[in-house]
Amino acid sequence: MADLVKVGMADMNTVKFPGGLTTLGLGSCVGVCLYDPTTKVSGMVHVMLPYSTQIKNNSNIAKFADTGIVALVDDMVKLGAKRNKIHAKIAGGSQMFATSDTNDVMKIGARNVQATKETLGKLSIPIMAEDTGGNYGRTIELYSENGALLVKTIGYGVKTI
Amino acid sequence: MALSLDTLNSMQIDVLREIGNIGAGNAATALAKMLAKKIDMDVPKVNILEFRNVGDLLGGEERVVAGIYFKLDGDIDGSIMFILDYESAKKLINLLFGQEIVGETIDEMGQSALQEVGNILAGSYCSSLSSLTGLKLNISVPSLSVDMAGAILSVPVILFGQVGDKVMLIETDFSEGGDKVNGHFFLIPDEGSFEPLLQSLGVL
Numbered sequence: 018m019a020d021l022v023k024v025g026m027a028d029m030n031t032v033k034f035p036g037g038l039t040t041l042g043l044g045s046c047v048g049v050c051l052y053d054p055t056t057k058v059s060g061m062v063h064v065m066l067p068y069s070t071q072i073k074n075n076s077n078i079a080k081f082a083d084t085g086i087v088a089l090v091d092d093m094v095k096l097g098a099k100r101n102k103i104h105a106k107i108a109g110g111s112q113m114f115a116t117s118d119t120n121d122v123m124k125i126g127a128r129n130v131q132a133t134k135e136t137l138g139k140l141s142i143p144i145m146a147e148d149t150g151g152n153y154g155r156t157i158e159l160y161s162e163n164g165a166l167l168v169k170t171i172g173y174g175v176k177t178i
Numbered sequence: 179m180a181l182s183l184d185t186l187n188s189m190q191i192d193v194l195r196e197i198g199n200i201g202a203g204n205a206a207t208a209l210a211k212m213l214a215k216k217i218d219m220d221v222p223k224v225n226i227l228e229f230r231n232v233g234d235l236l237g238g239e240e241r242v243v244a245g246i247y248f249k250l251d252g253d254i255d256g257s258i259m260f261i262l263d264y265e266s267a268k269k270l271i272n273l274l275f276g277q278e279i280v281g282e283t284i285d286e287m288g289q290s291a292l293q294e295v296g297n298i299l300a301g302s303y304c305s306s307l308s309s310l311t312g313l314k315l316n317i318s319v320p321s322l323s324v325d326m327a328g329a330i331l332s333v334p335v336i337l338f339g340q341v342g343d344k345v346m347l348i349e350t351d352f353s354e355g356g357d358k359v360n361g362h363f364f365l366i367p368d369e370g371s372f373e374p375l376l377q378s379l380g381v382l
Binding site: 025028044045046066076125152153154155156 | 239323343
């Protein structure tokens, strides 16, 4: 199996077959994994925040669900992916710390998931599978061979979605 | 112009490092008293990182750690985190109870002990910072998570995502040599807090 290319926080990357992509230790961030089964072009973006429009400083487009997903689709098409064949799998968006505090920061995971779904919906990209929410971290690995997404956790098992 | 991570000069960074030194020094003293053991502390580091490099702190995103998180507010806003690697967290609980009580996993009693230790340490960190600067500071109740380092560190880091593309973490590492308990204090002031913080210390 080919080495996995690492995607850091607020970062994104694309690979062709036989490559793979991974992001480690997702908390309330969301790992958005896009895949075109016809060309096996794969993309992953590690989204930190929901919308670029809510934030003053937004030079890093991979930081946000709205701009990050759009840019990732563009990069995949440049790499040969067929725009209308791309589908998505998403993971992450947990709430790491329990709190009685109702401020936005603690609920950011749920808002990231919501913004991710809204953005994918606007782009008409179907969501094939998701593993989101909860209060634990996730490491994810996307394989360009078949678009399988492996989700690893500490104490909540390992699964492929 | 408002202060940002890109405009801080080296003297201001030195002052932030000294804040870490005093805060963590007091917290380490509190821990030493609690355990009746000697605690060693390293020179604080002022880490200014791009988000994608945050995972390299603490030896990799997937390393299992116990993180105790506090929201900081008052005259300045931000977060305080006290992070122990998993084995150290278990050893610390055993030291506190004076006996081997922790098995493979940390049970509820162990978790509440960790939160209480975190509370005392964050409290002394904060009160020393408050007496040094004359600023009013409050910390939230502690909240514990035992999970991957990357997932835990992302919580305070996300706050910075709203104002820029880098984050600053004032980190002080400490250890109790005999039983090899290694931990890290992080003070993560919001970007809007640099000004009141540095002003209170006369370096602005």
